Amino acid sequence: MIEIQEVTKKFKDKKVSITALKHVSFSIEKGQTVGLLGENGAGKTTLLRTIATLLSPTEGYITVDGMDTVKNPDAIKKKIGVLFGGETGLYDRLTARENLDFFATLYGMSKHETKVRIDDLAKMFGMRDYLDRKVGGFSKGMRQKVAISRTLIHNPDIILFDEPTTGLDITSSNVFRELIHQLKREGKTMLFSSHIMEEVSMLCDSVAMMHKGELVYHGNLEELYQSEKSNDLNYIFMSKLVRGETDYAS
Template sequence: MIQVNSVSRIFKDKKKIIQASNQISFTVEKGQVIGLLGENGAGKTTLLRMISTILEPTSGTITFDGIDIHKNPMEVKACIGVLFGSETGLYDRLTARENLLYFAKLYRLSNHEAKNRIEELATRFGMKDFLDRKVEGFSKGMRQKVMIARTLIHNPDIILLDEPTTGLDITAANMFRELIRQLKKEGKTIIFSSHIMEEVKALCESIVMIHKGEVVYNGPIEQLYKEEESEDLNYIFMSRLVRGTNA
């Protein structure tokens, strides 16, 4: 279980103070798929960075199964897989296979485990044709596939995804969505941000809407539909942002 408890994050830019997150709280049960919604600059990526232990909250706590992740970061890093859409995290002079092998070693996979895992992910994401090519010549979609494979290389229990289908063609995006469903069946806990409402509707049980660093809705999608008397998630999203309330 992931528990985000009254988490706030403040950034200082010269003399200006930016409130990126303000008293955010929600719980994610093991095996849930949670959608994180919000306009650009709402604080979604900051929140995911805090959950991944990359950033520390200014105040509040985040726990995994009762463990404070920022007091015990090394204890939880091994069970987290992270993909941020704005970062590649890949080495252009290495092949896709070499990149994945490097990250497998960081997670202390044996040579045998790493080889099998790379082959499995290459097959799953259709990367066999470019697995042994240098990353520097890859298209955005090809890079995204390798980045997703890197995120999953150590078979993490908790997966954090920031705009995961960005840059993928329709076939690859649909394949990735099916992967999310498979990971859910395996009991993985997944939090992902997306601007594609149909994607959220198809994959998520619950959503957390954020506007200007604050939660404006946290709960099951079905409950949101009942409250708004509509199943048009685009309309509901814009309406909630205008109202700026969790009521």
């Protein structure tokens, strides 16, 4: 379970202070898949990085399975897999297997454990044919599979994805979506940011909507559709933002 309590994050940029997160509070139950929605600059990446212990909150705190992200970063890193959009973090000169081996070492996994896990992942993603080829020659879709495998190498319970399908072709996006379904069946807890409403409505149990660093809505998708009398997440999102702006102005 992830608990985000009154989290504010400020950045100092050339003496100007930027508030990327403003008193954000919500929690994610074990086994839930949550979509993080928001326009560019809404604070999605900052929130994901803070949960992943890569940034500390300026105010407030986050706990992962009861552990504080600032006090227990190492223990939390073992429970979390993180994939930040764009950067696959793979070494082109190494084979897929060598890449995965490398990341397994960072998590202190044994040789045997690593071999078994890589075989499982290769089977799960259909990577067996190219596991021992250099990543440099891979297509985007193949790279994506290796990058996701890297995220899952230590079999984390919680997975954070930052815009996982942005810039991917349809085939690779579908690979990702299929994978989310599979991870859901395994009972993983997932939080992923996306611009793609269709993707969020297909894959998520609940949504967190952010706007200019604030959480404008968090809750179950079905309940949201009912209360808004619409199944159109895009429309709901826009109308929440418009209502939000009016609230701030009044």
